[in-house]
Amino acid sequence: MLKRAFSLLLGAQVLFCATLRKVELTEEPNYARVIFTLSSRVKFKTGKIKYREKTLLYVDFYGTYPGRVKSRYYFENPELPLIRVSKKDRRRLRAVLYLKSLRKYRVFFLPSPPRVVVDIFFRGKEIPLLQQLGLKVRKIALDPGHGGKDSGCVNQKLHLQEKHIVLDIAFILRSLLENDGYKVILTRERDSFLPLERRTAIANGQGADLFISLHINSSRNPKAKGIESFYLNLAADPEAERVAAKENETSGKTLSQLGDILKKIVLNEKIRQSKAMAATLQRVLIRELRRFYPDVRDLGARGAPFFVLMGADMPAVLVEISFLSNPEEARRLRDPLYRARVAYALYLGIKEFIKEVEGK
Ligand SMILES: [Zn+2]
Known part of the structure; x- marks a missing residue:
């Protein structure tokens, strides 16, 4: 019981001071996977923003600090040339994915190490x-x-x-x-x-x-x-x-x-x-x-x-x-x-x- 209370306390502490540790991109034709590695599990939210006729995708990480990550990540991928990371407000860290086109996307969480994975399917992708x-x-x-x-x-x-x-x-x-x-x-x-x-x-x-x-x-x-x-x-x-x-x-x-x-699996x-x-x-x-x-x-x-x-x-x-x-x-x-x-x-x-x- 004591152990449980202690771990709850630790859990709560971790929840409010996570850091973003890594931003990585793996690329496949017409498809990209962005992996955000965090120090601990956090609440996150994604959405789309229209910006000069372009679609930007954002991921908000709650209670998260930028850690040692850069504020801009440039990639050679013409479909996803840039990811920007900045503090949105006191509660949120925001990563913005600058996309040339977007057909659909999918976001999910993987533990150990805690990671938020964003799959982006560009237009022109051959549907299986x-x-x-x-x-x-x-x-x-x-x-x-x-x-x-x-x-x-x-x-x-x-x-x-x-x-x-x-x-x-x-x-x-x-x-x-x-x-x-x-x-x-x-x-x-x-x-x-x-x-x-x-x-x-x-x-x-x-x-x-x-x-x-x-x-x-x-x-x-x-x-x-x-x-x-x-x-x-x-x-x-x-x-x-x-x-x-x-x-x-x-x-x-x-x-x-x-x-x-x-929840996502059930819907699949x-x-x-x-x-x-x-x-x-x-x-x-x-x-x-x-x-x-x-x-x-x-x-x-x-x-x-x-x-x-x-x-x-x-x-x-x-x-x-x-x-x-x-x-x-x-x-x-x-x-x-x-x-x-x-x-x-x-x-x-x-x-x-x-x-x-x-x-x-
Ligand atoms: Zn096996």
Whole structure:
């Protein structure tokens, strides 16, 4: 109780003296992501201002001081040449984004470190076809989880790391899809670290029509086994939350900090498509793998708050392929044939989902 009161006090103190630490821009064709890193979580508000026939976008950070950030950030991007940061009044710090054109924008918060992310879609952006017409899939983004300093889950005994296995499966899956004429984007092609928020940014920037994140599961219970698929949603059950918490770990985020984002997720019309894709991938994975491994356990397709799926413009799914903590499944994961079979089952699942959305 005392501890709780103390932390509340600290929380309140932090709330009123946050500083803005960094202003960064990541660029993709027709799309930009601005990341404001703060010292702590703050209330923020965004809006548009008309200025000499131009649209400016502002973000107000309440109870925030400029810290050591500059007052002007110039970029070589003709669509977003300048961001100005200044004190709006005693209570607010205002960042103004000078835009050449604006089709739509989206703002969300990411904790640890606290960040306010602004996605700006410029005019002329190619809208993903699935979104536009609800029928064509051309580009598929595959996201091999983890990488570099983040190895994901590991099996010490067999010297296996999640990051290597999922990259291997992604390579096989890419060649299968490319063989059918699909364009495939890999979020990483090497054993390199990639922050969660960069992964969907890459897929968005390249106009991918589908996003599939590949992971290997693990549990403290060595008997836990099976395959499960997830789409982004408020986790309803503790088990789904557990898996999400594990995959969210690289950024040290806690689920309780999700409040603001969740409202946006609920409104996201992509959820229905993502849910349908998760269900199809899961069904086909189980069906195909049971032909060789009759004991494969079906853990189902569920919604969970995965950070890596947030901010995706297209249907997005995360697949947890077997448990590295289960001795039998770890042995399978070591076997190149099992990896190839998983990749092939995923390939068939993706094809079935495309058939569903394209109505053939
Ligand atoms: Zn993982």
